[in-house]
Amino acid sequence: MSTLRRDPVVGRWVINTDELEKRTSIVEKPEVSESSPECPLCAGNEGSTPPELFAIRPDGSSPNSPGWEVRVVPNFSAAMQIGGELNRRAELMYDLMDSIGTHELVIGSPEHVSNMADLPESQFNRIFSAYRQRMLDLKTNPDLRSVFIYKSYGTESLLESLSHTHSHIVATPVTPKSIKEQYVGAKKYFQYKERCVYCDIVRQEIMQKKRIISSNAKFIAIAPFASKYSHEVWILPRTHNCDFENSPEKDFPYLSSILKEILLRIKAALNNPPYNFALFSGPNKKGREGYWKTIDQDYHWHIEIMPIPKNLEGFEWATGFYLNDTTPETAAQKLREVKVRGY
Amino acid sequence: MSTLRRDPVVGRWVINTDELEKRTSIVEKPEVSESSPECPLCAGNEGSTPPELFAIRPDGSSPNSPGWEVRVVPNFSAAMQIGGELNRRAELMYDLMDSIGTHELVIGSPEHVSNMADLPESQFNRIFSAYRQRMLDLKTNPDLRSVFIYKSYGTESLLESLSHTHSHIVATPVTPKSIKEQYVGAKKYFQYKERCVYCDIVRQEIMQKKRIISSNAKFIAIAPFASKYSHEVWILPRTHNCDFENSPEKDFPYLSSILKEILLRIKAALNNPPYNFALFSGPNKKGREGYWKTIDQDYHWHIEIMPIPKNLEGFEWATGFYLNDTTPETAAQKLREVKVRGY
Numbered sequence: 249m250s251t252l253r254r255d256p257v258v259g260r261w262v263i264n265t266d267e268l269e270k271r272t273s274i275v276e277k278p279e280v281s282e283s284s285p286e287c288p289l290c291a292g293n294e295g296s297t298p299p300e301l302f303a304i305r306p307d308g309s310s311p312n313s314p315g316w317e318v319r320v321v322p323n324f325s326a327a328m329q330i331g332g333e334l335n336r337r338a339e340l341m342y343d344l345m346d347s348i349g350t351h352e353l354v355i356g357s358p359e360h361v362s363n364m365a366d367l368p369e370s371q372f373n374r375i376f377s378a379y380r381q382r383m384l385d386l387k388t389n390p391d392l393r394s395v396f397i398y399k400s401y402g403t404e405s406l407l408e409s410l411s412h413t414h415s416h417i418v419a420t421p422v423t424p425k426s427i428k429e430q431y432v433g434a435k436k437y438f439q440y441k442e443r444c445v446y447c448d449i450v451r452q453e454i455m456q457k458k459r460i461i462s463s464n465a466k467f468i469a470i471a472p473f474a475s476k477y478s479h480e481v482w483i484l485p486r487t488h489n490c491d492f493e494n495s496p497e498k499d500f501p502y503l504s505s506i507l508k509e510i511l512l513r514i515k516a517a518l519n520n521p522p523y524n525f526a527l528f529s530g531p532n533k534k535g536r537e538g539y540w541k542t543i544d545q546d547y548h549w550h551i552e553i554m555p556i557p558k559n560l561e562g563f564e565w566a567t568g569f570y571l572n573d574t575t576p577e578t579a580a581q582k583l584r585e586v587k588v589r590g591y
Numbered sequence: 592m593s594t595l596r597r598d599p600v601v602g603r604w605v606i607n608t609d610e611l612e613k614r615t616s617i618v619e620k621p622e623v624s625e626s627s628p629e630c631p632l633c634a635g636n637e638g639s640t641p642p643e644l645f646a647i648r649p650d651g652s653s654p655n656s657p658g659w660e661v662r663v664v665p666n667f668s669a670a671m672q673i674g675g676e677l678n679r680r681a682e683l684m685y686d687l688m689d690s691i692g693t694h695e696l697v698i699g700s701p702e703h704v705s706n707m708a709d710l711p712e713s714q715f716n717r718i719f720s721a722y723r724q725r726m727l728d729l730k731t732n733p734d735l736r737s738v739f740i741y742k743s744y745g746t747e748s749l750l751e752s753l754s755h756t757h758s759h760i761v762a763t764p765v766t767p768k769s770i771k772e773q774y775v776g777a778k779k780y781f782q783y784k785e786r787c788v789y790c791d792i793v794r795q796e797i798m799q800k801k802r803i804i805s806s807n808a809k810f811i812a813i814a815p816f817a818s819k820y821s822h823e824v825w826i827l828p829r830t831h832n833c834d835f836e837n838s839p840e841k842d843f844p845y846l847s848s849i850l851k852e853i854l855l856r857i858k859a860a861l862n863n864p865p866y867n868f869a870l871f872s873g874p875n876k877k878g879r880e881g882y883w884k885t886i887d888q889d890y891h892w893h894i895e896i897m898p899i900p901k902n903l904e905g906f907e908w909a910t911g912f913y914l915n916d917t918t919p920e921t922a923a924q925k926l927r928e929v930k931v932r933g934y
Contacts, residue, residue, distance in 0.1 A: 342599055342816045342817070343596070347593035400905035407904050425912065449684070524908050561748050561751065567741075569768065
């Protein structure tokens with residue numbers, strides 16, 4: 249039976265079915281070439297990037313030279329640039345502002361590795377430390393209302409052409425629509441229930457088990473109840489915390505372990521598909537002291553991972569109404585049962 | 592300069608820029624083969640489809656035989672099926688219901704034509720008449736809260752594999768998220784301004800001229816101010832009307848003329864790209880007599896057309912924050928200036 253399921257946070261209804269004539273709805277194999285002889289992100293080519301903003305250099309080496317383990321640089325052709333004024337204005341009935349913001353690349357390895365799944369867990373820890381440092385720094389600027397992190401693997405687009413593993417930190421003067429919907433949805437739920445919606449999801453999924461893919465002492469990984477996309481996965485901290493950047497660094501090894509495991513399971517179960525993930529944290533409260541007052545109670549940082557779908561349906565583009573051809577219960581079972589070394 | 596622009600209806604901010612290193616962000620050429628020897632949608636193969644729901648048969652021929660000009664049939668592998676009960680229920684904190692609804696195909700030509708742009712205007716008129724008949728019929732069922740129409744050309748997906756021109760009419764027991772956002776946004780605007788937001792858009796675009804692609808006595812075609820996608824086009828009736836199906840049939844020739852012109856301009860300017868369009872009309876008010884009371888004042892039916900973008904950015908998937916690499920002013924100029932025969 250096909251069912252319509254409602255996302256408990258944002259209220260989006262999606263169709264979930266296992267009954268469609270089976271065609272693969274996920275892109276298989278990376279679209280970007282794995283090797284790259286003149287890769288500007290490899291150690292030794294530091295001069296090919298804009299000057300670094302941050303690096304982890306245990307040997308005390310100088311900025312913009314080899315010796316780093318993780319390195320953060322401004323994006324080459326940034327869609328948004330720091331500095332200047334927002335210059336909010338009208339064009340008669342319309343509203344616009346200058347596109348002020350930041351766009352940084354977190355280079356995830358000094359060696360040329362394409363899929364983050366193939367990095368050791370210790371390197372995941374360093375990447376999370378870099379995310380944390382940069383988020384803390386960016387959130388000191390009250391003009392940057394939203395800071396979010398995402399990573400694309402194996403896909404090519406306007407801003408994505410390098411196969412060397414890297415993630416993006418984007419800070420914007422407005423809150424992107426889907427992120428705002430998460431905050432608003434979580435707030436509505438809290439106002440009604442006096443509980444965090446994500447904490448409730450964690451509790452229910454642990455109890456029901458059928459959508460859990462993996463778990464450890466600090467995190468769970470689930471196929472969400474109202475998955476928009478086939479084999480979508482969320483990683484949620486068990487303990488409530490609005491902001492990733494304020495979460496305890498001692499939990500990072502648990503996060504590294506479960507994220508690496510999930511990326512390996514996706515790689516094994518779905519033939520190394522291109523994927524995106526996003527790390528969603530709370531809004532920047534700097535300079536907005538009353539910001540929604542209860543946002544720290546309402547919201548719960550987490551990671552969402554999606555293997556990239558083949559062409560969307562026309563109605564998905566047009567209406568935001570999604571058709572998922574793999575129910576999360578089926579996806580969770582497949583991802584849980586696939587054999588991956590070490591997990 | 593890149594600008595952040597706010598959609599005047601739904602409030603979504605998008606980045607619009609002409610400054611990115613130019614790569615083509617639109618898929619070129621159809622992905623689906625044009626010919627199809629055993630096409631189930633061609634005249635003569637009526638037995639290959641489910642029995643017809645509606646047809647335009649000027650010769651009075653029998654249902655499910657040749658002689659039709661436009662024919663409407665249930666979709667082959669419908670994601671949603673009419674009948675039964677919604678059975679709204681909970682799975683602890685989650686909400687779900689059975690996937691009741693309808694999914695119909697409007698076959699746009701008895702001959703095997705792939706791109707609707709290549710049909711004569713008279714055939715567009717017949718397709719709009721079929722849309723209207725089916726919408727009026729579907730909206731007599733109070734369980735079907737939303738009826739929307741879309742068409743995909745040249746793209747392949749789970750539900751899309753036939754190259755013969757056809758469009759889809761989908762009726763659902765819930766209002767898809769993006770459509771609800773249009774209704775809510777239009778209502779907020781009306782509450783504040785006591786005017787329809789789409790009427791204001793029509794007036795401003797006629798005055799400013801720079802985003803107009805074409806216009807006639809009844810309709811205008813524009814590149815919208817906060818375009819999410821490169822070369823997005825909206826067709827708006829000049830006269831306020833909430834519902835397409837209640838708009839005057841005598842206006843259909845004007846609609847046929849401007850839609851055919853726009854599809855030809857897109858084909859010529861962008862190398863015959865795959866595209867989607869959607870026709871958005873008001874909600875089904877049947878059985879919901881008080882439905883938002885002012886919705887007839889608030890909302891304004893229209894068509895949105897989008898050439899299909901190449902891969903979305905990771906942050907577009909994750910955050911609903913779009914990067915458009917062709918400003919609507921540039922897109923409007925290009926689409927306006929390309930030569931197409933007869934327009």
